[in-house]
Structure formats: structure tokens, C-alpha cells
Amino acid sequence: MHEIRFHGRGGTGAVMASRALAKAAFYAGKNAVSFPSFSAERRGALVLAFARINTKKIYRKSQIYEPDTIVVLDNSLIELKDVAKGLKPDGIGIINTTKKPEEITFSKEIDLGVVDATSIAKETLGHPFANSAILGSLIRSTELVGMEELEKGILSVFGAKLGEKQAKRNVEAARIGYEETQFGKSQGGRNYSKLQPWLPSVEELPIGAILPKTTVSTGQSIGPGSATTRITGTWSYIKADINQELCIKCLKCVFHCPEGTIHKKDDVVIVNKSYCKACGICESICPVNAITMIKIKEFSEIKP
Numbered sequence: 060m061h062e063i064r065f066h067g068r069g070g071t072g073a074v075m076a077s078r079a080l081a082k083a084a085f086y087a088g089k090n091a092v093s094f095p096s097f098s099a100e101r102r103g104a105l106v107l108a109f110a111r112i113n114t115k116k117i118y119r120k121s122q123i124y125e126p127d128t129i130v131v132l133d134n135s136l137i138e139l140k141d142v143a144k145g146l147k148p149d150g151i152g153i154i155n156t157t158k159k160p161e162e163i164t165f166s167k168e169i170d171l172g173v174v175d176a177t178s179i180a181k182e183t184l185g186h187p188f189a190n191s192a193i194l195g196s197l198i199r200s201t202e203l204v205g206m207e208e209l210e211k212g213i214l215s216v217f218g219a220k221l222g223e224k225q226a227k228r229n230v231e232a233a234r235i236g237y238e239e240t241q242f243g244k245s246q247g248g249r250n251y252s253k254l255q256p257w258l259p260s261v262e263e264l265p266i267g268a269i270l271p272k273t274t275v276s277t278g279q280s281i282g283p284g285s286a287t288t289r290i291t292g293t294w295s296y297i298k299a300d301i302n303q304e305l306c307i308k309c310l311k312c313v314f315h316c317p318e319g320t321i322h323k324k325d326d327v328v329i330v331n332k333s334y335c336k337a338c339g340i341c342e343s344i345c346p347v348n349a350i351t352m353i354k355i356k357e358f359s360e361i362k363p
């Protein structure tokens with residue numbers, strides 16, 4: 060499996076790039092998924108987008124913490140965030156920059172493909188959205204898909220949003236990005252410790268750290284046990300439903316449900332619909348097609 064993490068800002072097209080790449084991989088006969096993670100909802104805020112590509116079925120659903128490739132659409136992010144964090148030792152970074160690889164400093168030395176994707180976008184598209192040009196650079200550097208498949212991916216994803224004419228211009232930008240990519244090695248040793256947020260991430264919490272159970276001013280409870288008070292099943296009328304006659308109790312659905320809302324009780328596998336968010340993962344994972352997504356009429360049907 061090849062995992063790619065895109066670093067961008069709101070409005071720079073990181074999400075569309077990850078989707079177009081996943082679509083291109085699909086056209087190349089591979090399995091692919093892409094999904095974003097947003098911070099504040101405004102232009103310029105940090106955005107992460109992820110893509111996984113594999114010849115086999117993809118079961119991993121988490122964000123990507125140890126990517127094979129990082130793509131940085133806005134090089135100012137290098138100063139703000141350790142974008143190379145977790146990059147595998149044989150991984151590669153694709154950076155939108157006017158600099159040479161050896162002029163760029165990350166937390167560690169990494170292999171780089173660099174391209175001035177913003178200038179390519181300005182010349183080809185008339186605006187600075189670097190996402191298609193950097194996709195050309197990405198496939199040149201990783202050979203994940205060919206240019207033909209990338210063209211199809213861009214025409215499909217960009218075409219649906221921007222129209223065919225603009226999508227074709229983006230294909231042209233990708234071609235130029237492909238041609239103009241230069242390779243080299245970055246510098247390492249940039250220190251990000253002063254930029255640490257005041258709240259530790261989950262990975263950084265010391266073992267044994269305790270979040271107290273409490274109620275905040277809005278009346279919501281937070282801390283241990285509070286998740287049960289949020290009936291996340293009310294996010295959708297669609298619910299997973301298990302046909303007990305077909306179920307062979309392999310428990311695959313139990314382990315793959317991201318909500319932990321499927322469990323085995325008295326030798327029967329049950330979905331607690333109060334917390335089923337209708338992602339459909341269990342339906343796709345069940346080896347005997349025992350799970351179907353059904354529609355409920357009212358949330359009172361699922362309230363605990």
C-alpha cells in the first residue's frame with residue numbers, strides 16, 4: 060500500500076488533488092481512497108488530505124501518520140508545521156517551491172521532488188491553484204499511476220467541479236508539472252519545538268494522563284464515559300442491520316466498525332443503532348453479505 064499525505068491551506072485544492080489522484084489510481088485498475096481533514100473553516104486554514112492506493116482491498120481507515128509520500132502545496136507550511144513527521148525512511152516529499160531541494164530544510168533530511176507549481180498554474184490556468192501541476196510532479200516522482208490515468212482522474216474530478224474546459228487546462232498544468240520536476244535531497248534539522256500547540260496531541264499525551272469527567276457550561280458532559288451521551292446515530296436515518304440467519308459470527312464487522320457500535324451478546328452479533336453513523340464499512344466488510352443498510356423512519360426507533 061502507498062500512502063500519501065497532502066498538506067495545504069483551505070482553498071488551495073489539496074482535497075481535489077487527493078481525489079483526482081485516487082480516481083487516477085482507480086482508472087489504473089487499483090484500489091484507492093481519499094479523504095480530507097480540516098481545521099478552521101476558512102480560506103488559508105491548514106488542511107490535510109489523504110490518499111491510499113493499493114492493489115488489494117484497503118481496510119485501513121485512519122488518518123495517515125507514516126506516509127510514503129508527502130505533498131506540500133504551500134511551502135510556507137514548512138515553517139509552521141513538521142510536514143515531514145512520520146515520513147517513512149524511503150519516503151519522498153513533493154514540494155511546490157521555487158527553491159532547489161538542498162535549499163529547503165525539514166525536521167530531517169528527505170528525498171525531494173520540487174516544482175514551481177504556483178507559477179505553472181498562473182501561466183496555464185490564470186490563477187495560483189497549484190494542485191494539478193503538483194499532481195504531475197507527484198506521479199513523476201512516485202510512478203503511482205501513468206499520465207494517461209492522471210489525465211482521466213483530473214478530467215473526472217476537476218471537470219465535475221470546474222467544467223471540461225478548465226479541467227483540460229489543469230491536465231496541461233499537470234503535464235508541465237511532470238516535465239519540470241527536479242529531484243534532490245533536503246536539509247534536515249529544523250526545530251519545531253517552539254511551535255508546539257499548548258494542548259498535546261493524543262500521541263503526545265503522557266501515559267496515564269487523565270481527563271476528568273466533568274460538565275461544561277453548555278451542559279455537555281466531557282471526559283470518560285461522555286461519548287455515550289452523544290447519540291451519534293441521529294446523524295443519519297440509514298442504519299446497519301444484520302441478517303442473523305446469514306451471519307457466521309466471524310466478528311469482522313465488530314473490529315472494523317469505527318464507532319465500536321457492533322458487539323456480540325448471547326452468541327448474537329448486534330448493531331447498537333443509537334451510535335451507528337451509517338458509514339457502511341461493516342456492510343462492505345462482511346464476507347457473507349449479512350449486513351444491509353436500512354432506512355429508519357424516526358430517531359425514536361433507535362434511542363437507547
Ligand code: SF4
Binds near residue numbers: 299321330338339340
Ligand atoms: S454502518 Fe458504520 S457505524 Fe454503523 S454499524 Fe456499520 S461500521 Fe458501524
Ligand code: SF4
Binds near residue numbers: 308344345
Ligand atoms: S461480518 Fe458479517 S458474518 Fe461476520 S459477524 Fe459481522 S455480520 Fe456476522
